[in-house]
Amino acid sequence: MNPLLSVKGLTKRYGAFVGCADISFDLYPGEVMGIVGESGSGKSTLLNCMAGHLTPDEGQVVFDTRADGPRDTITMSEPERRMLGRTDWAYVHQHARDGLRMGVSAGGNVGERLMAVGARHYGQIREKTTDWLGRVEIDASRVDDRPTTFSGGMQQRLQIARNLVTGPRLVFMDEPTGGLDVSVQARLLDLLRGLVRDMGLSAVIVTHDLAVVRLLADRLMVMKDGRVAEAGLTDQVLDDPQHPYSQLLVSSVLQV
Amino acid sequence: MTEQAYNFAYLDEQTKRMIRRAILKGLAIPGYQVPFASREMPMPYGWGTGGVQVSAAVLTPNDILKVIDQGADDTTNAVSIRTFFERTAGVATTTATKEATVIQTRHRIPEVTLSEHQIIIYQVPIPEPLRFLEPRESETRKMHSLEEYGLMHVKLYEDISRHGHIATSYAYPVKVEGRYVMDPSPIPKFDNPKLSDMAATQLFGAGREQRIYALPPYTEVISLDFEDYPFEAAKADHPCGMCSATDSYLDELIMDDAGGRMFVCSDTDYCEARQAAGYKGKDAA
Numbered sequence: 332m333n334p335l336l337s338v339k340g341l342t343k344r345y346g347a348f349v350g351c352a353d354i355s356f357d358l359y360p361g362e363v364m365g366i367v368g369e370s371g372s373g374k375s376t377l378l379n380c381m382a383g384h385l386t387p388d389e390g391q392v393v394f395d396t397r398a399d400g401p402r403d404t405i406t407m408s409e410p411e412r413r414m415l416g417r418t419d420w421a422y423v424h425q426h427a428r429d430g431l432r433m434g435v436s437a438g439g440n441v442g443e444r445l446m447a448v449g450a451r452h453y454g455q456i457r458e459k460t461t462d463w464l465g466r467v468e469i470d471a472s473r474v475d476d477r478p479t480t481f482s483g484g485m486q487q488r489l490q491i492a493r494n495l496v497t498g499p500r501l502v503f504m505d506e507p508t509g510g511l512d513v514s515v516q517a518r519l520l521d522l523l524r525g526l527v528r529d530m531g532l533s534a535v536i537v538t539h540d541l542a543v544v545r546l547l548a549d550r551l552m553v554m555k556d557g558r559v560a561e562a563g564l565t566d567q568v569l570d571d572p573q574h575p576y577s578q579l580l581v582s583s584v585l586q587v
Numbered sequence: 588m589t590e591q592a593y594n595f596a597y598l599d600e601q602t603k604r605m606i607r608r609a610i611l612k613g614l615a616i617p618g619y620q621v622p623f624a625s626r627e628m629p630m631p632y633g634w635g636t637g638g639v640q641v642s643a644a645v646l647t648p649n650d651i652l653k654v655i656d657q658g659a660d661d662t663t664n665a666v667s668i669r670t671f672f673e674r675t676a677g678v679a680t681t682t683a684t685k686e687a688t689v690i691q692t693r694h695r696i697p698e699v700t701l702s703e704h705q706i707i708i709y710q711v712p713i714p715e716p717l718r719f720l721e722p723r724e725s726e727t728r729k730m731h732s733l734e735e736y737g738l739m740h741v742k743l744y745e746d747i748s749r750h751g752h753i754a755t756s757y758a759y760p761v762k763v764e765g766r767y768v769m770d771p772s773p774i775p776k777f778d779n780p781k782l783s784d785m786a787a788t789q790l791f792g793a794g795r796e797q798r799i800y801a802l803p804p805y806t807e808v809i810s811l812d813f814e815d816y817p818f819e820a821a822k823a824d825h826p827c828g829m830c831s832a833t834d835s836y837l838d839e840l841i842m843d844d845a846g847g848r849m850f851v852c853s854d855t856d857y858c859e860a861r862q863a864a865g866y867k868g869k870d871a872a
Contacts, residue, residue, distance in 0.1 A: 410733045417737075432741075433718075438748055439741050446744065447737025453747055453813040466707050 333395050335360045335533050336381070336501060341390035343376050349557040350376035354390070356552065356562065360500070363527060363534045365548030367541060369581065373557035374461060374537045375505060380534065382422050382503045383412045394419075394501070417447050421494035426460055427486035427508035430493070431478045437464065437489055438474040444497045463492040467522060477582045484515035495526060498525065502527075502534040508543055520546050545569060596676040602626055606644035608792060615800035618767030619731075620714050625797040635668060636694060637793030642691045645706055645790070646672065650677045653687035656855030658695040658836070665693075667748035684856050694757070696778040698835045698857040701787035703804060709772040711793035714800065716760045716770040736768045747816055756821060761808045768811070769800065776810065777822045777836045783808040786793040786797070807825055808851040828870030830861035 334357035343350035357365050366374050379385040381392050383404060392404045397419065404412055408419035416422070424430035431440050441460040442450070450456050461471050467488040469481075478486050487507065494502065506515040507523065524547055527534055536547055544551055544565055551565040553574065561574040572578045595602065609623035628636040646652065652672055656664035660682040668691060669680050681687050682696075684697040693710045701707060715728045720738045730738070739760050746754045759776035763769050771782055772791060782789065782802065789802040802808065812818040822839040828849040835857055837850040849870045852858035862871070 413733060414733065435720075435741055436745060436748055439745050443737060443741050443742055446740040447735065449737075451740070451814050453744065454815050456744065457748075 332359060333401060334358055334393075335362075336510055336535075337391075337393040337401070338381060339391040339393070341377065341380055341387050341392065343373075343380050343387045349373075351380070351554070351557045354559060356559075358501075358533055358535065360533055361411065361531045362550065363532075363536065363548045365544030365551045366535065366537045366554060367539060367544055367551065368496045368554035368560075369539065369580075372554040374539075374554055376557075377554070378503055378505055378535065382420065383416060384422075412456075415506060417444055419500045421497075421499040421502040423487075423490055423494055423502060423504040423507050425484070425509045427478070427490045430490040431486060433479050436475045436477055437469065438483070440478065440489060441493045442458060442494050444493065448497060459496065463496050464489075466526070467492040468518075469506050482515075484511055484519060487511065489517060489524070491523070495530070498530070500533060502532055504536045504538075505535065506538050508538070508540060516543075523547060541569065541581065553580065555585075593675045595648070596646045596672065598626065598627075598640065598643045601626065602640075603644045608639055609799040610641065610801060611642065613790070613799050614788070615678055616767075616804045617802050618763030618769040619807050620706070620798040621802045622629065622676065622797055623799050625794045628794065629669060630667070630671075632795040633712060634664060635691070635710040637792030637796075637799070638691050638708050638794075639668060639671070639792075640794060641790050641792035641799060642668075642672065642689060643676075644669060644674055645708070646689060648676070648678065649680050650687055650688045653681050653684060653690045653856075654692075655690065655697065655854075655856075656693045657836075658697075658742070659855045676832060682856050684854075684859075694773050694775075695836070695853060696774060696832045698832075698852070698854045701785060705785045705787040707785075707787050707789050709774070709789070709791045711770070711772040711791045711796075711798070713758075714791065714793040714796050714798040715768055716758075716768050730831075731767060734766070736762075739768050740813070743813065743816075747813070753816055759818075760811050762811060764807050765809075769808075771808075775822075775836055776818075777820045779808075779810045779818070780820055785802060823850050826868060827852045827861075828868045830858045830866045830871075831868040832858070832861055832866070862867045 341354040342352050342447040354377055364443050368374050380387040384439055385405050393401045394404050396402050412480055438460045442456045445580050461474055464471055469485055478489055508519055548565045551568045553561040555576045561568055561577045568583055572581050606623060609621045613621045627829055628639055654665045654669040657660040672678055673680055684699040687708050691708045716725055720742055721727050743753050757775050758773045759779055761769050761771050784805050786804050788804055791800045810818040826833045829851050832852055835852040838853045840849045842849055
């Protein structure tokens with residue numbers, strides 16, 4: 332089986348400062364990869380390089396496209412990359428406000444990706460939109476309300492619906508549960524886990540919350556100072572951390 | 588200072604050359620917004636500085652100029668721009684659509700079908716159709732260059748979800764020759780079908796935003812819509828009160844404070860020509 336996403340020697344520098352250095356890993360279809368580390372460890376830089384928001388200095392991000400098989404997304408043309416960004420890829424921002432159009436109704440937000448890939452039938456767009464709002468547990472009566480009237484958890488769920496409506500194969504998530512209270516977090520994680528399993532999605536999740544990766548991720552990568560400190564199966568890394576930094580990370584979690 | 592101190596049509600020749608280059612580029616790429624170095628004009632922004640500069644660049648001494656504002660030849664904007672060119676260019680002016688060779692317009696296309704020897708110049712306040720959906724100019728330019736126009740339909744979607752039909756009634760977005768999405772300036776959507784396949788050359792000037800765009804004669808212009816909510820050219824469902832025309836775009840006039848109202852053609856030349864030909868509406872004196 333071909334890996335869906337294959338990252339090879341990815342490096343991004345900000346002048347003399349290293350954002351992330353020499354990162355390599357493979358992600359197979361249906362697999363969820365967690366990336367953890369402290370603030371400033373290069374997690375978000377890595378994610379943005381993979382998603383095409385930043386241009387890395389070195390390395391390859393090879394994606395198994397539907398049409399042409401494995402392609403390096405860094406050297407592919409911008410129209411092709413942007414096309415991937417609204418079809419096979421999805422990007423869930425930490426702050427829902429970054430990923431949503433706040434001046435457009437919930438339905439318009441979800442429908443935008445459909446219209447971007449050519450849907451021109453209002454009734455069908457509407458039907459699919461309403462269906463997706465139901466899947467992320469937003470009441471259908473809120474379809475014409477603006478996201479500004481939604482709670483933080485609802486905005487985040489709306490952002491997820493907006494991203495998944497075109498049936499992407501790979502989802503990038505940047506701290507999807509950041510800024511939400513614990514009970515809302517738990518529901519969101521439950522929802523995400525269900526969607527990932529049902530749709531057979533692959534995902535790369537960046538977070539500093541070990542509980543999130545414990546629940547969602549199959550594999551885990553621990554980053555420190557822009558490099559990979561440790562990588563392996565999630566349970567293995569969390570239950571038996573080998574690298575001193577991983578040990579510190581695991582032991583810093585508050586036990587209730 | 589005497590009027591003779593001005594160059595023909597107010598602008599200096601170098602400026603007119605620069606504007607003509609932008610116009611030619613616009614004609615070569617229909618619907619594409621060409622940046623140009625808009626000049627300070629002796630009138631405030633929003634009063635047609637873009638249209639005036641384009642008119643100045645295309646006017647020749649033999650031209651006959653017509654200026655309309657919301658269809659009317661006798662409103663402030665139309666009168667002041669017409670006088671401006673009478674004084675600075677000395678060109679002949681007219682209010683008859685058929686006689687004019689250059690027509691500068693704000694918010695309307697004349698009812699009379701235009702011909703190949705005419706140029707119509709639109710005053711444009713905001714040339715970017717995606718502006719109120721995507722505030723970043725860098726991003727809208729990229730969306731134009733990559734033909735990413737899904738967002739334009741989000742606006743129409745919002746209209747239908749809120750009002751049950753496409754409620755955008757002016758500045759209705761169009762697609763030019765299957766390529767560029769264009770703002771046709773704030774003309775009522777009733778006029779949108781006239782844009783397509785028009786014999787006259789259509790030029791659009793936005794002074795404050797420093798953009799010129801153009802439609803060469805016989806360009807295909809299609810109004811955006813949904814399959815199940817097709818585009819409709821809407822007008823008030825009345826005949827004109829003065830000339831009884833049923834095929835023209837109408838203004839609604841409030842006559843008194845007891846609910847009295849009257850519908851008249853917004854195109855004054857069209858209405859007057861019909862009245863002169865003997866047509867009489869129910870409100871005509």
